[in-house]
Amino acid sequence: MNKKFYIEHLKEGLLTNNPTFVQLLGMCPTLAVTTSVSNSIGMGLSATAVLMFSNLFISLLRKFIPKQVRIAAYIVIISGFVTAIELLLHAFLPSLYASLGLFIPLIVVNCIILARAEAFASKNGPLRSLWDGLAMGLGFTFALILIGSVREILGAGSILGYDLTFGVWQPALLFIMPAGAFITLGCIIAAVTALRRAADARVKAKEKTARVTGKEEE
Amino acid sequence: MEYTKQNDVENGVYDMPEGAPSFPALLTVSPSPHQKTRIHVPRMMIDVLIALLPAYVFGVVWFGLRALLVGVVSVVACIISELVFEKILRRPVTVMDGSAAVTGLLLAMNVPVTIPIPYLVIADIFAIVVVKCLFGGLGKNIVNPALAARVFLFVSFPSAMASFARPAGFLSADAVTGATPLAAIKEAGSIEGIDLLNLLLGKTGGCIGEVSAVLLLLGGLYLLCRRVISWQIPVAYLGTVALIALVFPRANGGLAMVPIELLSGGLMLGALFMATDYATSPVTSVGRLIYGVLCGLVTMFIRYFGAYPEGVSFAILIANLFVYYLDRYTKPTLFGGKKKLLGGGKKL
Numbered sequence: 001m002n003k004k005f006y007i008e009h010l011k012e013g014l015l016t017n018n019p020t021f022v023q024l025l026g027m028c029p030t031l032a033v034t035t036s037v038s039n040s041i042g043m044g045l046s047a048t049a050v051l052m053f054s055n056l057f058i059s060l061l062r063k064f065i066p067k068q069v070r071i072a073a074y075i076v077i078i079s080g081f082v083t084a085i086e087l088l089l090h091a092f093l094p095s096l097y098a099s100l101g102l103f104i105p106l107i108v109v110n111c112i113i114l115a116r117a118e119a120f121a122s123k124n125g126p127l128r129s130l131w132d133g134l135a136m137g138l139g140f141t142f143a144l145i146l147i148g149s150v151r152e153i154l155g156a157g158s159i160l161g162y163d164l165t166f167g168v169w170q171p172a173l174l175f176i177m178p179a180g181a182f183i184t185l186g187c188i189i190a191a192v193t194a195l196r197r198a199a200d201a202r203v204k205a206k207e208k209t210a211r212v213t214g215k216e217e218e
Numbered sequence: 219m220e221y222t223k224q225n226d227v228e229n230g231v232y233d234m235p236e237g238a239p240s241f242p243a244l245l246t247v248s249p250s251p252h253q254k255t256r257i258h259v260p261r262m263m264i265d266v267l268i269a270l271l272p273a274y275v276f277g278v279v280w281f282g283l284r285a286l287l288v289g290v291v292s293v294v295a296c297i298i299s300e301l302v303f304e305k306i307l308r309r310p311v312t313v314m315d316g317s318a319a320v321t322g323l324l325l326a327m328n329v330p331v332t333i334p335i336p337y338l339v340i341a342d343i344f345a346i347v348v349v350k351c352l353f354g355g356l357g358k359n360i361v362n363p364a365l366a367a368r369v370f371l372f373v374s375f376p377s378a379m380a381s382f383a384r385p386a387g388f389l390s391a392d393a394v395t396g397a398t399p400l401a402a403i404k405e406a407g408s409i410e411g412i413d414l415l416n417l418l419l420g421k422t423g424g425c426i427g428e429v430s431a432v433l434l435l436l437g438g439l440y441l442l443c444r445r446v447i448s449w450q451i452p453v454a455y456l457g458t459v460a461l462i463a464l465v466f467p468r469a470n471g472g473l474a475m476v477p478i479e480l481l482s483g484g485l486m487l488g489a490l491f492m493a494t495d496y497a498t499s500p501v502t503s504v505g506r507l508i509y510g511v512l513c514g515l516v517t518m519f520i521r522y523f524g525a526y527p528e529g530v531s532f533a534i535l536i537a538n539l540f541v542y543y544l545d546r547y548t549k550p551t552l553f554g555g556k557k558k559l560l561g562g563g564k565k566l
Contacts, residue, residue: 172340172374179373183348190352 006131013135020143021192025111030144031181033103037160040148041141042096046085046104048137051113052130054078055121059129062122074117079108112140150184151175259356263316265446269437270323270491276433277426281331285426289326291335295342296322303351317356321345324364327427327487328531329371330382337375341367357497361538365492365531372531382423398423399482400527409471409478417481428484438490447494450503454510455489455517456480462518485517488530498538505544512537 019025026047033043057077058065065073086104089097097104107113116136121129152158155175157165165171174180278285296318304311325345329338345367353359372379382398399412399422416422420430428434441447460476467475479485493499493513500506513533520529 169336170375172370173376174370174374177373186352 005128009128009131010135010138013132013137013139014142015139016196018139018143018192019112019115019136020140021189022196023112023115024189025115026140027111027185029103029106029110030147031178031185033100034144034148034151034181034184035176036099036152036156037145037148038096039099040144042089042093042100043103044137044141044144046089046100047107047110047112047140048134050078050081050085050107050110051116051137051140052133053081054113055116055129055133056126058117058121059124059126065122070122071114071118074114075108078113078117082108112136146188147181147184150188151180155180259315259317262446263320265441265444266320266491267316267323269440269446270320270327270427272433272437273420273427273430273487274323274327276420276430277327277331280420280429281426285326285331288329288331288333288335288338288426289323292326292338292342293319293322295339296325296346299343299346300351303347309355312356315356318346321350321364321367324427324491325367328364328368328425328484330379330424331426332378332381333371334378337371337378341371344370359497360541361535362492362495362498365488365535365538368531369535398527399478400521403469403471403478404521404527407469409469409474412478412482414474414477414481417478422482424482425484425487428487431481431486434486434490438486441490441494447490448503448506450506451494451499451510451513452489454507455493455513456485458511458514459485459518462514466522468522479518479521483521483528484530488517488534489513492531493534493537498541500541500544500548502545502548502550505541505548508548509537509541509544512540 013019017023020027020030029043029047033039054074054077058074061073061077082105085107086097089100089104116132120132124132149159152160153164153171155171155173155177157163157169157171172180175184274285274289278289297313300318301311301313303309304313322342325341326338329341345363349361349363349366350356350359399417402412403409418432420433422429438447438452442449459479463475463479464473467473469475471478489510493510500509513530516533516536517529520526520532526532
């Protein structure tokens, strides 16, 4: 097996090709459920589980599904797993189920899942697709936790429910409102893009010096 | 040839005083003849500051010296945050154009005198960094920075923004209630105890700079005479509010509701100084009229049906978002042009 692929792909999902910050997919749950870190973790892990299983099964069935009706077939597979996750959350984590509410069934139409099915799982083997689901899902979870912690700290003055204000400062409610979601997401995407550009520039500069010094010595 | 300020000044394209910022990206290259004026950003900003000053000074006299502290802190915080942002991102420093100072003063005039200073500083940073600089700086912001910061305070710290303490200034021997007239109308549903003369002069509760309607009108007239603002927006805005108050008076106020609605709350400050901000209002006359009517409608809808007693800041922010479309669809036909290009212009 190609070990390098798996490490590279995990890095891609988490950072360089992060589904939220770079591919800008799944904006609806990203903006709606990141009011607290616990919501973010719940949403991220549920989506990751669905993503892994749907990728696996779509990859296994990729030669069987006719090309013309593939999207409908993907949606059927995805919604099957979403229903399973929804029932599991309802049974074992009722408080999380209550706070995520409508956004659990809406995982069915999460663009990340459909995008990975179309772009990756339908063209690759089952093991790689499973790994892709894990990498992208963890990237999504990481992004949600990052946004959720900024919003919870600034907007509610707490993290994972633990009070951080110590009665000294008052949180700005705006950040747990929808407007705060847009401001936070925009700032984080800007920062991530700046970091990626700086990294690209460094790589390019290195290549250039390598080329120049390789040809002539001066 | 590269566009630099030095080249432009040497070639006489425009004359600007030393230290004034140049915006080569916004220059339009057009055939001669060119008419040069002495109007530039710093002079207009100084005019706005002059026009705001009487109402602000009244606020200090009426609410006490803390109002002075709020104003100074707000102006300084705005200037420093713009300076720091531009230094960090290595942008040209534009603090000297005075727009940051105007934003700071407008925000200070839009908060109650009891506002905790840390909140005020956070709002100043929000206004300059998030609303203005992140969108590209002066002239490129899509909403008014001072108003956006006021709404930021309003939704983030509702209790601090709604507590209007009794005025503790130099004139307050008279008994004045803590509640603003609009809050009283909203809660009690009657206009009992509201004195029109006090509303006009500003002997009432409210934010630092919004109380004195007559001094705000004076400042607005000054700006009109100096041609810093045009008449369309304030007239359309105030006219719409007056018309709705005349046709559908609330709180059994009858005809008295027209002056009460016009003089209370932040309407004068909003209609004369906030809605007329260049970057966030339309450039065509028809666009300005529609924009003013839109501001007036939303303001009155919030006053009548909304949860808040006052809706000026939300109304102007909402209208700000329509400015691009208003400009696009009210673009006048070119002389000699055949038909009106509805939305046909590429970019305004």
